[in-house]
Amino acid sequence: MNTKLNAIETINERTAEQIVSDEFLIARAKILELAATLDRIERARGDVEDTRHMQLLTHGMQILCDDEVDKAKRVQLLMSREYDPRWKDSMSIAKKES
Amino acid sequence: MDYIDPHLHMVSRTTDDYETLARMGCVAISEPAFWAGFDRGSVESFRDYFRQLTEFEPKRAAQYGISHYTWLCINAKEAENVSLSREVIAMIPEFLEAKNVLGIGEIGLNKNTRNEATIFLEHLDLAVKYNQQILIHTPHLEDKYQGTRMILDMLMGDSRIDRSRVLVDHVEEHTIEHVLENGFWAGMTLYPVSKCTPQRAADMIERFGPERLMANSAGDWGPSKPTAIPDLIMELKKRGHSKELIKKIVYDNPKQFFSQSKPFTHG
Incomplete structure (x- = not known):
């Protein structure tokens, strides 16, 4: 759908x-x-320059200043854990019959 | 303007809040079962909690002319305890005939673990078996995107699920499109610091349109504002949006979604 x-x-x-x-x-x-x-x-x-949080903040501020659109979404994705489409396999979650 | 708050944890709010909500135009509330701020130790704790949601809160709300509806589950945080979760899921049918129960919720993921996913799927089985609507919690902050995608994978992997009877809550800029384009309802939670501000919610309404979209305050025992929906109404008015558009978001849409559950009789 x-x-x-x-x-x-x-x-x-x-x-x-x-x-x-x-x-x-x-x-x-x-x-x-x-x-x-x-x-x-x-x-x-x-010194926090090399910490993950500080790097995320620095990268986030770069997004605010660049010429691309969708800034809020891009900042959100920057601050997000990655999604793996094969997560069910790695977690051994049985797939439903559909 | 009359409005419905589709996600508000009144067990953690005072009676004064009910009065304030009524004064602000709130005519109905739906209250999903959630985490109490600590992990409960037995199924009997949940039985008492469900009695509070189905017996006590509707009476407290009625004193101020507010209709109170609820959803039942064991939340994602406590779903790490699989054996307790299964006891709670087995007990939930005792309450499904209560006159204010709209369905199963708020189920979902918290830290996106295997146990949480297992219990989420068992809640889906329960909802399907008893023909219940579903209200879904998506994780917070850095876990939201991954968790929302995992939840959608599980919902869309089950052909028994009617997407028009599922509300996926706490959407933000990076998750709303996945929810709406796949035919689910979406809820934006207006919450300080985490989740969404009224201004960003108004942006999402402008960007994605008002279809299958609603807003809630999720007021609970943490820093939150149970009257956040009037703030959104004010923001939309300030931007020049029509009364019809605002009413659709804060009243017509929740009413249309909830009306798919027999107990919902408001309006």
Whole structure:
């Protein structure tokens, strides 16, 4: 089954300019939070550059700045464990007769 | 605006929350069985919990004019204990005739283990045997994508499952398309820090359209907001969306989905 997804054509009523205007302060605040978090890490003792979490955050921030679309989905996938389509075999889960 | 919250754990909320929900327009709730914050030790604990869900909570909700419905299962976290899970699954039919039970749920995966998958499949057998609808929990954070794909594999590998009677909950940007394009219903959970914000939920509605899509608060004993659906309504209004579109997401869709279970009589 492949059910076609129908987003309503007129569903996004706002223009890009309106969205930037409406959400500028919210986005600005989020960037500042992130900047302050990075400053906090920088000021603290220890080196986290090579840790998995820090590498994920760095890669995530690169996604925000690149020219590709689907940024939220790509950040989600970056932060996700890999899916193996053969997982049933590796877990010895019996397949249902269908 | 009247709305239905399709996933709200009221056993962990106060009576004041019922009053606030009623004031905000909530007219019906569906409450899936879930983890209590600790692993229960015996099947009798679950029997008491199911009595709470089928006897006590409907009365508490009714005091505020809210209809209360529920779903029964042993959740994915406790499914690691396979023998206890099987005892609970064997006991669930005692409660399936209760007048507010909509089906089996929230079943699913937590850490995507073999035991969890085994018990998930046994819950599917139970649902099929008793012709019950199914409500599904998908894992959190880094486990969500893998776990959601595994769950869909198990559902789609069983020809007995009617996809129009299955709600897959806690979808996010990377899982929603897999759920909807395969004919299942999808639920977006509005939850601080993990899961989804009202703004991102509104984005997904704009992106994928309102068909077979609903939103819930999943309010529970953790940091959560039981009135998160009014926040989504506000966000959609702010963006200029029609009352019809908003009503479809927060009222018509849950009603249409739940109406496939005989006990659902709301509206």
